[in-house]
Amino acid sequence: MNYGKRGAAKKKKALRSKSKKWSKRFALTFFKAILLLILAVGIIGICGGLGVVKGILASAPDTDIDVSPSGFSTFVYDAEGNQIAKLDAEGSNRVPVSMDKIPENLAHAFVAIEDSRFYEHNGIDIKGIIRAGFIGLTSGHFSEGASTITQQLIKNNVLTSWTSESEKGFAVKVKRKIQEQYLAIMLEKQMDKDKILENYMNTINLGQNTLGVQAASKRYFGKNVWELNLSECAVIAAITQNPSRYNPITHPEKNAERREKVLNDMLEQGYISQSEFDEALGDDVYSRIQIVNEETGETAINSYFVDALTEMVMEDLEAAGYSETQAFSLLYSGGLKIYSTQDPTIQAICDEVCSNEEIYPDGTTWYLNYQLTIQHSNGETDNYSKEMLEDYLKQNGSDKKYPLLFSSQDDAYAAAENYKNSLLQEGDEVLAEKISMTPQPQISMTIEDQSTGNVVALVGGRGAKEANRTLNRATSTTRQPGSTFKIVSTYAPALDSAGLTLADVFVDAPFNYVNGKPVSNWYSSGYRGICSLRDGIRDSLNIIAVKTLTSIKPQLGYDYLQNFGFTTLVESEERNGQIFSDIQQSLALGGITHGVTNMELNASYATIANGGTYIKPKLYTKIVDHDGNILIDNTVGESRQVIKESTAFLLTDAMVDVVTSGTGTSVNFGGMSIAGKTGTTSDYNDVWFAGYTPYYTCTTWTGYDNNAKLSGKNGERNLAKTLWRATMSKIHENLENKAFNVPADIVTATVCSQSGKLPIPGMCDETLKTEYFAKGTVPTETCDVHYQGMVCEYSGLPATEFCPFGVPGTVTMTPALDAALSGNVNQNADGTAANQCPHNAAFFADPNANAVIAQQQLELDARHMLANYDAQMANLQAALQNAQAVLLNAQQQAAAAIDPDSQAAAQNAITQAQQEIDNLNSQIMALQNAHALQQQQDQQAGTPGQ
Numbered sequence: 026m027n028y029g030k031r032g033a034a035k036k037k038k039a040l041r042s043k044s045k046k047w048s049k050r051f052a053l054t055f056f057k058a059i060l061l062l063i064l065a066v067g068i069i070g071i072c073g074g075l076g077v078v079k080g081i082l083a084s085a086p087d088t089d090i091d092v093s094p095s096g097f098s099t100f101v102y103d104a105e106g107n108q109i110a111k112l113d114a115e116g117s118n119r120v121p122v123s124m125d126k127i128p129e130n131l132a133h134a135f136v137a138i139e140d141s142r143f144y145e146h147n148g149i150d151i152k153g154i155i156r157a158g159f160i161g162l163t164s165g166h167f168s169e170g171a172s173t174i175t176q177q178l179i180k181n182n183v184l185t186s187w188t189s190e191s192e193k194g195f196a197v198k199v200k201r202k203i204q205e206q207y208l209a210i211m212l213e214k215q216m217d218k219d220k221i222l223e224n225y226m227n228t229i230n231l232g233q234n235t236l237g238v239q240a241a242s243k244r245y246f247g248k249n250v251w252e253l254n255l256s257e258c259a260v261i262a263a264i265t266q267n268p269s270r271y272n273p274i275t276h277p278e279k280n281a282e283r284r285e286k287v288l289n290d291m292l293e294q295g296y297i298s299q300s301e302f303d304e305a306l307g308d309d310v311y312s313r314i315q316i317v318n319e320e321t322g323e324t325a326i327n328s329y330f331v332d333a334l335t336e337m338v339m340e341d342l343e344a345a346g347y348s349e350t351q352a353f354s355l356l357y358s359g360g361l362k363i364y365s366t367q368d369p370t371i372q373a374i375c376d377e378v379c380s381n382e383e384i385y386p387d388g389t390t391w392y393l394n395y396q397l398t399i400q401h402s403n404g405e406t407d408n409y410s411k412e413m414l415e416d417y418l419k420q421n422g423s424d425k426k427y428p429l430l431f432s433s434q435d436d437a438y439a440a441a442e443n444y445k446n447s448l449l450q451e452g453d454e455v456l457a458e459k460i461s462m463t464p465q466p467q468i469s470m471t472i473e474d475q476s477t478g479n480v481v482a483l484v485g486g487r488g489a490k491e492a493n494r495t496l497n498r499a500t501s502t503t504r505q506p507g508s509t510f511k512i513v514s515t516y517a518p519a520l521d522s523a524g525l526t527l528a529d530v531f532v533d534a535p536f537n538y539v540n541g542k543p544v545s546n547w548y549s550s551g552y553r554g555i556c557s558l559r560d561g562i563r564d565s566l567n568i569i570a571v572k573t574l575t576s577i578k579p580q581l582g583y584d585y586l587q588n589f590g591f592t593t594l595v596e597s598e599e600r601n602g603q604i605f606s607d608i609q610q611s612l613a614l615g616g617i618t619h620g621v622t623n624m625e626l627n628a629s630y631a632t633i634a635n636g637g638t639y640i641k642p643k644l645y646t647k648i649v650d651h652d653g654n655i656l657i658d659n660t661v662g663e664s665r666q667v668i669k670e671s672t673a674f675l676l677t678d679a680m681v682d683v684v685t686s687g688t689g690t691s692v693n694f695g696g697m698s699i700a701g702k703t704g705t706t707s708d709y710n711d712v713w714f715a716g717y718t719p720y721y722t723c724t725t726w727t728g729y730d731n732n733a734k735l736s737g738k739n740g741e742r743n744l745a746k747t748l749w750r751a752t753m754s755k756i757h758e759n760l761e762n763k764a765f766n767v768p769a770d771i772v773t774a775t776v777c778s779q780s781g782k783l784p785i786p787g788m789c790d791e792t793l794k795t796e797y798f799a800k801g802t803v804p805t806e807t808c809d810v811h812y813q814g815m816v817c818e819y820s821g822l823p824a825t826e827f828c829p830f831g832v833p834g835t836v837t838m839t840p841a842l843d844a845a846l847s848g849n850v851n852q853n854a855d856g857t858a859a860n861q862c863p864h865n866a867a868f869f870a871d872p873n874a875n876a877v878i879a880q881q882q883l884e885l886d887a888r889h890m891l892a893n894y895d896a897q898m899a900n901l902q903a904a905l906q907n908a909q910a911v912l913l914n915a916q917q918q919a920a921a922a923i924d925p926d927s928q929a930a931a932q933n934a935i936t937q938a939q940q941e942i943d944n945l946n947s948q949i950m951a952l953q954n955a956h957a958l959q960q961q962q963d964q965q966a967g968t969p970g971q
Contacts, residue, residue, distance in 0.1 A: 094181075094228040097121060097360025097651055098240065101331055103367040104481070110331040114357035119236035120243070121360065121651070122250055124223040130255045130297070131238060132222055134262035137290035138283075140174040144218055148175045148209035175209040178225045231261060232268035245273060247317040255301055256308035259287040274318050277311040327493050329485030330367050333500040333624075334644040338363060341657055360651035366479035366643055371721075371756055375470055375482045378752045385487075386740040390430045391462040392730055393437040397445060402452025414444050427733045430465060437462055464488045465729050466741055468748060469498035469623045471642075472723045472756075475631035478640025478662045480624065481721070496730075503593050503620035504711045504728060508547075508565045509704030510615030512676060513629045515574040516562060518585040520799075521672040523577035527559040527679055528781035528796040528804065531572040538610050544571045547705065555779050555810070559796070562679040563687035565703060567614055574613035583608045588667045589629040590639055593619045615704065626715060627724035634700075634717040636766070637673040640664045670768045671799035676700075677765050678797055684716065692716060692746045694754035697762050701749075705742065709735045712742050714749045719763040721756060725749045770800040779837065780810040788813050788835065809860065812836040817862030828864035829878060898949070905945045912938035 097119045101110040111118075124132075136143045142150050150173050172180070212221065231241035241261050242250040253261070263283035264271045273280040285306060292302045327335075335356065342352035355361065378384065397409040411429065418428035418440065431437040441460055449455070463486070470484040485497035496502065519525040533553040536544050546552070546567050553566070561569030574582050586594055595618040598605045607617045624642055632639040641663040648656040668676075680700035683689040688703040692714060701716020710732050715724040727744040728735065735741040776782060776796055777789035782804045784793055788811040816834035817824040824831030868874055915934035 094119060094121070094224060094237065096236065096358040099356055099359060099361040099363065101334060101363045101365055103365055103369045103372075104479075105369055107369060109365065109367065109369075110327050111325070112327075112335065112357050113234075114354075118234045118240050119227065119360070120239040121227050121237065122239040124219050126249075126251045127223070127226060127238060128251060128253055128258060130291075131250065131253060131258040131261065132226070133291055133294075133296040134258045134287050135174070135222070135226060135265065137294050137296060138262055138287045139177070139265060141290065141294055143174050143222070146173060148211075148213040149173060149206045172205070173209060174225050175212055175221055176205050178221060178228060179205050179208045179212065181225075181228045229265055230268045231264045232272045233274065245314050245317060254305070254308070255288075255297065256284075256305040256310045259284045259291075259305060260310055260314070262287050273311060273314050277314070281311065326490055328372075329490065329497050329499060330365070330372065330480075330483045330644070332485070332494050332497055333483060334363065334365055335494070336500070337644050338648065341659070345657060361656065362649040363645050364647050364649075365645045366474075366477075366481060367483075368481035371472060372482040374755045375472065375484050375752055378748060378755070379468060379470065379484045379487060384747060384751060385464075386736075386744060388432075388736070388739050390432055390465045391434050391437050392465050393429045393431060393441065394459075394461045394463070395441045395444070396457075396459045397448070397455065398457040399448060400454045400456050401450065406456065409444075409448065414441070417444055417447070427729075427731055429731065430729075430733060431462075434462055461491070463730060465733070466727050466735060466744065467498060467730050468744070469502075469726045470723065470748065470752065471499050471624045471627040472721050472752075473627055473631045473642055474720070475634040475640075475717060475722045478628075478631070478643050478664070479646070480642050480644050483624070483644075498726070499623040501622070503622055504726060505617065505620045505706045506615040506626055507704035507706045507711055507713055508567075508570075508615060509626060509630075509702050509713045509715045509724075510617075510621075511565065511570045511613060512562070512633070512680070512702050513589050514582040514586055514615070515570050515577075515613045516558060516679075517589075517633070517668050517672065517676060518581045519558065519573050519577050520675050521585070521668040523581065524802075525558060525573070525577070526781065526796070526798055526802050526804070527562075527675055528557055528776045528778075528794075528798070530555050530557050530779065530781045531561070531569050531576075532556070533566055533568050536568050536572060538571070544568050545707065547707075557778065557781055559679050559682065562676075562702070563682040565683075565688045570613040571610050575610055579608045579610055579612050582612050585667070586612075586629075588639070588665070589632060590641060591621055591625050591629065593617075593621055593625070595619060615706070620711075623724055623726050626713070627722055630702075630715045630717060630724065631722035632667050633673045633676050634719075634722050635673075636670045636768075637666055637668040638664055639667045669799070671770050674765065674768050674771055675797055675799065680716070681765075689714060689716070689746065691743065692750045692753075694750050694757075697757050697760070698765050699753075700765065703746070709737070709742060712745045714745045716749065716753075718753065718757060718760075719765060720760055721753070723749055723753055725752075772798055772800050772803065774798055774803045776804060777808040777811065780808040782809065783807045785811055785813070810837055812860075817864060819864075820862040822860065822862045824862050825865045827866055827869055828862050830862075830864070898953075901945055901949050905942065905949065908938055908941040908945060912942060 096114075098111050098113040100108055101112065103109050113119075140150070142152065227237040227239075229238075230236055231238070233241075233244050235241045235244045238261060239250045241264070242248060242253055242257075245260065246253065246257055260273050260280060263280050263286070264273065266283070270276060271280045271283050288297070288302050288305055291297045292299065297305075338356055339349075339352050342355060343349060347355065382389075393414070394411050395409075395414050396411065398406060399409070400406045415429050418425075431440065438460070445455070445458070466487075468484065468487045470482070471480060472482040473480050483499050485499045485501075486495075520527070533546070533556045535552070538544060544567055547565065552568070553560075553564075556564075556566055556569050558569070558573065560566065561573065583594065583596070594607045595605055596608060598618060605618045609616070611617075628639070628642045631642075643659055643662045646660045647658050650656045677700045680702055681698070683703065684693045684699045684701055689701050692701060693699055697718050699716060699718055701714060704713035704715065705711070711726065711728045712735055713724065713726050715722075717723070725745040725748045727741065727748070735744075740747075773795050775784065775793055777784040778792045778794045779789070783806065784790075785808045789808050792811075812823050813835045814833070815824040815828070815831040816822070816836050817828045818830040818832055821836065823836060868877075871877070912935060915938055918934070
C-alpha cells in the first residue's frame, strides 16, 4: 500500500469523488431493494403455500370420518346353521372380526413390520418422514415408505378415489399426502389405537381375493384368525407390503423371506422371546398352506340351491325397494347373513341319489354345446353357435333328428373338431372356443316341507356343475306338466266349487275338443265306458279329465291355477300374429303355452298336502345385514287358502289310489302314507311324478334339454318315478308312518259306481261302493243308470205304457247317462224322452205307425239272433283259444317225432287244428259283422244299442 504524500492525496481525492459516492449509494439501495423483494417473495410464498395447504385441507373429507371397511362377504347358512356358501364380488371378500378375536401376535406382527412407532406417534411419524426424506435426497429415489398404519387406513377406506393413474403427477401426490396426514392426525384424536388397528386389519388386501385377516386366515390355513399360531401370524403380516409378490401360495419363498423379517422385528421390539422366534422360524408352515389350498381351491362352485337362493334374494330385495344395482351390491358385498331353508341331510340324500349313475337307464347320451370365434386373415371376425353346428351336421349326412346328441363324449369332440376344421382357412386364427357336454336325459327335483313352505332340497340337473348360476332345471326352465296338471287345473276346482264329487261319472268314449280334434287316451285299449272322477285320477284318464274341465269351464280351472301360484300361464298372448291362451280345454292335460317350473308345480301339490293352504315356496327364512339387523324376515312367508281342507283330503285320498293301484304304483316304497300323480306329455318329451307324504312334497322331472323323445325301451320313461322312490324312501327311513289327516267335515256314503248317485235297492248291488264326500255334497238323487221293469225289446230302454214290445227286464242306460251329463237331459232329437223307448202316444198318432211297427218287428227278429251276442262271442273266443292250444301241442309233437307214423299223425292233428281255427275265426267275424250292422241300424233309427 502507498503511504506517501502522493498516495494519501490520491486516496483523499477518491474519497471525496462524487461518482464513487453515488455508485456506493446505488449499490446499497439496490441491495436493500433485493432484500425487500426476497422478503416480499418469501412472505407471498408462505401466504400462498398456506393458502394452497388450506385449499387442500378444505377439499379433504370431513374430519368426522368413517374408517370402517366397506365391502364384506355374504354368507349363506343351512337350516342347521352350517355355512354352505360365501358370496362376494371383487373387493368384497372380507369377513369382519373384532379386536378381542384377533391374537396379540398378529396385531404385534403388523405393528412391528408396518409401523414400529404406532403406539407413540399422533398419526404421522416425523422420524419416519425425516428418514425417508434423507434417503431420498442421498439416493435420488424417494421410495422409502413413511406412511403409518393410521395413514394406510385413511388411504384404503377414506381416500379411495385416488388411483395409480391419478397419482402419477407430483402435485397430485403432494395433495394426497397432505390430506392423508391431516386426516390421520384428526382420526387419532377421535379413535383409540386398538380401534384403528382393528379397522386396519379388517381392511388390508392379503392376496387370493381376500380382504382382512379373517378371510386370509380361512383362505390360507382353513381356520379362524383366533386359532393362528405365531408362525402363521407372521405369514399373514408378511403379505401386506405386496400381496402379489409375497403371496404364500404362489411365492412361498418370497413370503418366507419377509416372514423372517417380521419375526426379527417382533424380536427386536420385544414382542416375542428368542425361544418363540426360534420355534416359529422352524415351523413348516408352507406345507400346510398348500394342503389347504388344494382342498379349498381358488373358486367355489355354488350348488343349484344357492343359485336359486341368490335369484330369490335379488327379487325380494328389489321388491323391498332397492334398485337392481343396490340389491346386487348388497347381496355380494354387503356382508349379509342369509339363513336358508336347506336341510343338509335331505340335500345330501338328493345329491347322492341324483349323482348315482347306476340309477339311470343304460344308453346315456351327451348333448353337445359348441361355440367358436374365428378371426380371418382379412381381419374380420365370425362367431359360430351351437345352432350353426347343428345345421352343419344335418347338411353333411347326419341322419339323426337331434344331431347334437352323441352316444359318447369322444364322438362329440370329434364332431366339434371336424366342424372347426371345415371352417378354418389359411391364415385364420381361433380367438375363442368353448365346448361343453351334458348327460341326457336330464332331471330336476324339488322337496318342500308343505307345513312351512320351506324348500329343504333342490337339484337342478344331472352331472357335474361347472359354474355358478348355470341352467337350473328346477327353478328356471319351463316344461309341459302333462297329466300332473289334471289335479290342479281340473279336479281341484271341480271338487272345490263346481259341485262335483269323486263319485260323479263321465263316459270314457270318443270325444272332441271344440275345434274338432279328438281327445286321445294314453292307453290303446279302446275306451272304458262309465268312469268316476276317482277312476279318472287313479288311471289318469284323458277324456274324463277333459270332459270334467269342459263341464266346469276352462276359465275356472285357469283361475284356480293362478291361485295355486303358477306364474308362467298365459291369458292372452300374441306371437307372430297368432293369439295364444291357456284358457282352453287342453289345460286339463297340461297343454299350455310356456310350461311350468318344477318348484311351482311342487308348490301346488304342497298346497294340497297342506290342507289346501298355499305357502309361497321359500329358500330362506331371514336375511341379517352387516350390523346384525334383520333386513327381511321370511319366516312365515306369503300364504293363502286355495281350496277347502275337505277338497284337499278328497284329492289326497284319490291320489293314494294312484300309488296303491293306479299309474304310480312303482313309487310306493311301503311303510308310509303316499299320495301323488304321474305326468307324461303325449309325445314323451316330459315325464313327471309329483307326490307327498305327511312330511314332505317332492316333484321329479325327466326329459331331454333339446326336447328329444324319451325312450320306452330302456326305462327312461320311468326315471322320474325311480328317482322319486329312491330319494323319498331314504328320507323317510326313520320317520313314523302317519295317516293323512281326515277333516271333520268329511263323510262317507254308499253310491252306485255307475251313476255316482244313491243306489236303487236290489238293482245296484253289484256296483255299490263307499265313497268320501265333503259334508253337504252327498248325492240326493237315485241312480238313473239302472232300471228294473218293463223294457222295450226293440230299443233296450224302459218301455212306455204304449210299447208293443215291452217285456220284464233290467236296463243299464249308459248312452242315455252320457247324453244327460252332456246336457241333453231326458230328450231325444224327436222330442221323446231320452231314457225311454220311442213308443208313446205321439208315436202311435202317426198314420204310418203300424208300418213302422211292422218294420221294427222284422228288425226285432234280427235282434233276437244277437240277443246273446256277448255270451256267444265269449264262447267262440274260448273255443278259439282251445284250438290254438291244440295246434301248439301238435306242432310240438311234430317237432319231437322220430318216425314217419308219428310225424304223419302229428301233421294230421296240425291240419285239423288249423281248420278248426279258421272256422272259428269265420264265425267270430260273421258275428262281429252282424253286430256292427245292427248297431248301424240302431243309430240310423235313432235308438241306442245295447
